[in-house]
Amino acid sequence: MSKFFVHPDITEAETLPAAFYRSQEVFEALREKVFTRTWQWIGDAHTLIPLPESVYPLHLLDNYLTEPMLLVRDAEDDIRCLSNVCTHRGNIIRQHPGKSRQLICAYHGRRWNLDGSFKSMPEFKEAKNFPRPCDSLHQFPLRKWGDHLFVGLEPGFDFTEVIKVMEERVGFLPLREFKLDPVSSKDYLVNCHWALYCDNYLEGFHIPFVHEGLNKLLDYGQYTTKLYDHLNLQIGYAESGEQSFDLPEGHPDYGREVGAYYYWVFPNLMFNFYPWGLSVNVVKPISMNKTKVSFITYMWREETMSEEASALMDKVEREDEFVVEGVHRGLKSRYYRAGRFSPTREQGVHHFHRLLAQYLDA
Ligand code: FES
Numbered sequence: 622m623s624k625f626f627v628h629p630d631i632t633e634a635e636t637l638p639a640a641f642y643r644s645q646e647v648f649e650a651l652r653e654k655v656f657t658r659t660w661q662w663i664g665d666a667h668t669l670i671p672l673p674e675s676v677y678p679l680h681l682l683d684n685y686l687t688e689p690m691l692l693v694r695d696a697e698d699d700i701r702c703l704s705n706v707c708t709h710r711g712n713i714i715r716q717h718p719g720k721s722r723q724l725i726c727a728y729h730g731r732r733w734n735l736d737g738s739f740k741s742m743p744e745f746k747e748a749k750n751f752p753r754p755c756d757s758l759h760q761f762p763l764r765k766w767g768d769h770l771f772v773g774l775e776p777g778f779d780f781t782e783v784i785k786v787m788e789e790r791v792g793f794l795p796l797r798e799f800k801l802d803p804v805s806s807k808d809y810l811v812n813c814h815w816a817l818y819c820d821n822y823l824e825g826f827h828i829p830f831v832h833e834g835l836n837k838l839l840d841y842g843q844y845t846t847k848l849y850d851h852l853n854l855q856i857g858y859a860e861s862g863e864q865s866f867d868l869p870e871g872h873p874d875y876g877r878e879v880g881a882y883y884y885w886v887f888p889n890l891m892f893n894f895y896p897w898g899l900s901v902n903v904v905k906p907i908s909m910n911k912t913k914v915s916f917i918t919y920m921w922r923e924e925t926m927s928e929e930a931s932a933l934m935d936k937v938e939r940e941d942e943f944v945v946e947g948v949h950r951g952l953k954s955r956y957y958r959a960g961r962f963s964p965t966r967e968q969g970v971h972h973f974h975r976l977l978a979q980y981l982d983a
């Protein structure tokens with residue numbers, strides 16, 4: 622696989638080349654080198670495992686990462702993410718969510734406690750050097766932000782850093798009061814490489830060209846991108862008279878009219894905070910040419926979320942789909958190799974490309 626290099630200086634850098642988005646080999650390498658080394662949002666604890674002693678089997682990103690996992694809440698309300706694979710001969714332990722005092726493999730009856738530690742196994746009295754530590758269940762790294770849960774296979778950074786950065790600006794919001802709203806949550810299927818969907822999200826440059834409705838609400842001149850290690854933030858300042866956050870004194874943006882905070886976490890997570898609540902967007906690779914984007918809505922002040930605002934969110938997404946699918950087809954051209962970045966408007970895309978090149982190289 623050819624190495625990718627993205628110059629650290631945006632004024633000199635070229636974008637990732639078209640070959641990046643066209644290669645099956647790169648698509649596979651991204652799964653192994655990027656997705657297994659980063660974090661995924663899996664949902665909120667209240668929805669997935671509402672009660673003590675409950676379990677919830679899952680696969681990250683709709684099984685794009687084919688690793689059977691089991692989310693567990695024990696009697697003390699401690700939450701863990703364990704391997705859902707039996708340490709005897711590899712059977713899947715739990716097929717369905719539900720209540721459970723302990724974990725039992727239905728194949729030959731091996732048992733574990735809800736913290737994943739080995740408990741018992743029939744017909745193993747004579748087995749020497751048993752149980753070993755590896756007969757307990759593997760535990761995956763898990764972080765909590767409010768009720769939101771994040772897990773990874775072997776993340777190359779700590780999600781606590783990400784939470785710290787997000788808290789600087791949205792920490793004043795009562796995240797635990799935000800309620801999942803399944804009715805306004807939605808999946809979109811897009812005919813493009815997943816990274817193109819992120820590229821587009823990461824710049825507000827296209828807003829005046831592509832999103833006429835959204836452009837009326839935001840002050841394009843003030844639109845700002847801030848970069849951090851594994852995340853970045855776009856701040857959409859509201860046009861005067863449009864809805865904005867009621868920021869407390871001492872807030873970094875106190876005195877300004879902020880209409881939205883758009884946080885992106887490498888490589889595929891988006892946390893969009895609006896005065897009415899939060900829209901989590903998860904970009905899920907399906908194939909090189911197909912991506913599912915899940916919009917998950919968490920309502921806080923439902924009364925400030927007008928029907929128009931909700932219709933606009935859907936319209937903006939369709940407009941994004943249209944341009945991103947256009948790019949996906951354009952990148953198959955014989956005559957397009959790579960582009961350049963606007964130093965003032967595409968810092969977020971440059972940041973993403975730098976991280977991709979770096980992770981693929983590692
Ligand atoms: S495979 Fe689970 S007990 Fe045998």
Ligand SMILES: [Fe+2]
Pocket residue numbers: 821822827828831832937941
């Ligand atoms: Fe857009």
